[in-house]
Amino acid sequence: MRSTACDQIAHDLYLMAKEKPMKPDSATEAPGLPDHLICFAAYSVSHAFNQVYRSLLDEIGLTYPQYLVMLLLWRGDGRTVKEIGQAMHLESNTLTPMLKRLEAIGLVERSRDTTDERVVRVKLTQAGAEKQKAAEHIPACVARATGLQPEDLTELVQTLGDLRARLTKA
Amino acid sequence: MRSTACDQIAHDLYLMAKEKPMKPDSATEAPGLPDHLICFAAYSVSHAFNQVYRSLLDEIGLTYPQYLVMLLLWRGDGRTVKEIGQAMHLESNTLTPMLKRLEAIGLVERSRDTTDERVVRVKLTQAGAEKQKAAEHIPACVARATGLQPEDLTELVQTLGDLRARLTKA
DNA sequence: GACGATTTAATCGTGCACGATTTACTTAGG
DNA sequence: CCTAAGTAAATCGTGCACGATTAAATCGTC
Numbered sequence: 570m571r572s573t574a575c576d577q578i579a580h581d582l583y584l585m586a587k588e589k590p591m592k593p594d595s596a597t598e599a600p601g602l603p604d605h606l607i608c609f610a611a612y613s614v615s616h617a618f619n620q621v622y623r624s625l626l627d628e629i630g631l632t633y634p635q636y637l638v639m640l641l642l643w644r645g646d647g648r649t650v651k652e653i654g655q656a657m658h659l660e661s662n663t664l665t666p667m668l669k670r671l672e673a674i675g676l677v678e679r680s681r682d683t684t685d686e687r688v689v690r691v692k693l694t695q696a697g698a699e700k701q702k703a704a705e706h707i708p709a710c711v712a713r714a715t716g717l718q719p720e721d722l723t724e725l726v727q728t729l730g731d732l733r734a735r736l737t738k739a
Numbered sequence: 740m741r742s743t744a745c746d747q748i749a750h751d752l753y754l755m756a757k758e759k760p761m762k763p764d765s766a767t768e769a770p771g772l773p774d775h776l777i778c779f780a781a782y783s784v785s786h787a788f789n790q791v792y793r794s795l796l797d798e799i800g801l802t803y804p805q806y807l808v809m810l811l812l813w814r815g816d817g818r819t820v821k822e823i824g825q826a827m828h829l830e831s832n833t834l835t836p837m838l839k840r841l842e843a844i845g846l847v848e849r850s851r852d853t854t855d856e857r858v859v860r861v862k863l864t865q866a867g868a869e870k871q872k873a874a875e876h877i878p879a880c881v882a883r884a885t886g887l888q889p890e891d892l893t894e895l896v897q898t899l900g901d902l903r904a905r906l907t908k909a
Numbered sequence: 910g911a912c913g914a915t916t917t918a919a920t921c922g923t924g925c926a927c928g929a930t931t932t933a934c935t936t937a938g939g
Numbered sequence: 940c941c942t943a944a945g946t947a948a949a950t951c952g953t954g955c956a957c958g959a960t961t962a963a964a965t966c967g968t969c
Contacts (some may be wrong), residue, residue, distance in 0.1 A: 615785035714909035
C-alpha cells in the first residue's frame with residue numbers, strides 16, 4: 570500500500586531530476602542534476618522513519634518528537650526548555666505546547682526554576698520514568714527495520730552528519 | 740546561530756545512542772546502537788534541506804512542498820490530485836488545502852475532469868508557468884550547498900533510496 | 910436499470926515546525 | 940537605585956502531515 574506510492578516518488582523525482590539537463594526520453598543513465606533527488610531522498614527517508622516510529626510509538630501513546638524529548642529526559646531529568654530545544658533543534662514556540670501535552674498525559678511536570686524565574690525545568694513524573702521500560706524495545710526494532718549492519722549504519726550516519734553540517738553552514 | 744544548535748543535536752543524540760548499551764562515560768569509540776542516530780540524522784538532514792530551500796523559496800513565495808508540486812506541474816501539466824499525491828507520497832487531506840493555496844496565489848487552476856467528475860485536474864496558469872524561470876537557479880544553489888560532487892550525491896541518493904525501500908517494507 | 914462496492918476529493922481534528930511578537934525576569938551600566 | 944539591554948518562555952498565525960470520516964461519482968454484477 571505505502572510502498573507503491575513510495576516507489577512512485579522515487580521514480581517520478583528521479584525522472585524529474587534527470588529530465589532538466591538533458592533530452593526528456595533519452596539516456597536513461599548518467600543523472601545530470603541529482604540535487605532534487607538528494608533533497609527528496611532525505612525528505613522521503615525522514616518520512617519513512619517517521620512511519621516506522623509512528624507504528625511503534627502508537628502503542629505507547631507518544632509521537633516521535635515527544636519520544637525524542639522523553640529520550641532526553643530519561644538520560645537526564647530536570648532540563649530546561651532551552652536545553653531541550655538545543656538538543657532537538659527546536660525553540661519554545663514548538664516545545665511549549667509539546668511539553669504541555671506531555672504534562673497533560675502525566676509524563677512530565679513543568680516548573681519555574683526558583684533561582685531564575687525565567688527558566689522552566691521539565692521533570693519526569695513517576696509515570697514518565699516508568700514509561701522508559703515500555704519504550705526499551707523500540708531502538709532494536711528500528712535498527713532491524715533499516716536492514717543495515719551496525720557498521721553500515723555508522724558510516725551512513727557519518728555521511729549524513731557531514732552533509733547536514735555543510736548544509737547548515739551554507 | 741543555527742549551526743551551533745545543530746551541532747548540539749548531533750552531539751547530544753550521539754551520546755544518547757552510545758550511552759544505552761555501554762557505560763556512560765567510557766569508550767568514546769565503537770558506537771553500539773546507532774539506530775537513534777540514523778533516524779535523527781535523517782530527520783536532521785531533512786530539516787537542514789528545508790532550511791536551505793526555505794531561504795531560496797521565500798524569494799519566489801513558495802513553500803517547499805508547494806515547490807515540489809510546481810516541479811511536477813512544470814514537467815507535466817493537468818495532473819490529477821491523485822497523481823500528484825502518488826508522486827509526492829501525500830493524500831488529498833494534505834494536498835487539497837495546499838492546492839487551494841496555490842490557486843489562491845494564482846499559480847494553478849483546479850477543475851473537475853469532464854469525463855470523470857470524481858477527479859480534479861490541476862493546471863498551471865500563465866503566472867504558474869512563468870514562475871519556472873524564477874525557480875531555475877534553485878537546483879544549482881542546493882547542489883552547491885551540499886558541497887558534494889555529483890557522483891557522491893548520486894551514491895548517497897542510491898543509499899537513501901535503498902534505506903527508504905527497506906523501511907517502508909518493514 | 911438498480912444496487913453494492915470501489916474510487917476520488919474534500920473535510921475534520923490533532924500535532925509539529927517556524928517566523929514574529931510579547932511578557933516576565935535578570936543583569937549591566939550610569 | 941534605576942533604567943537599558945539581554946534572556947527565557949509563551950503566544951499567535953500560517954502551513955504541512957496524517958488518521959479518520961464523509962460525499963459524490965463510477966463501475967460491476969445481477
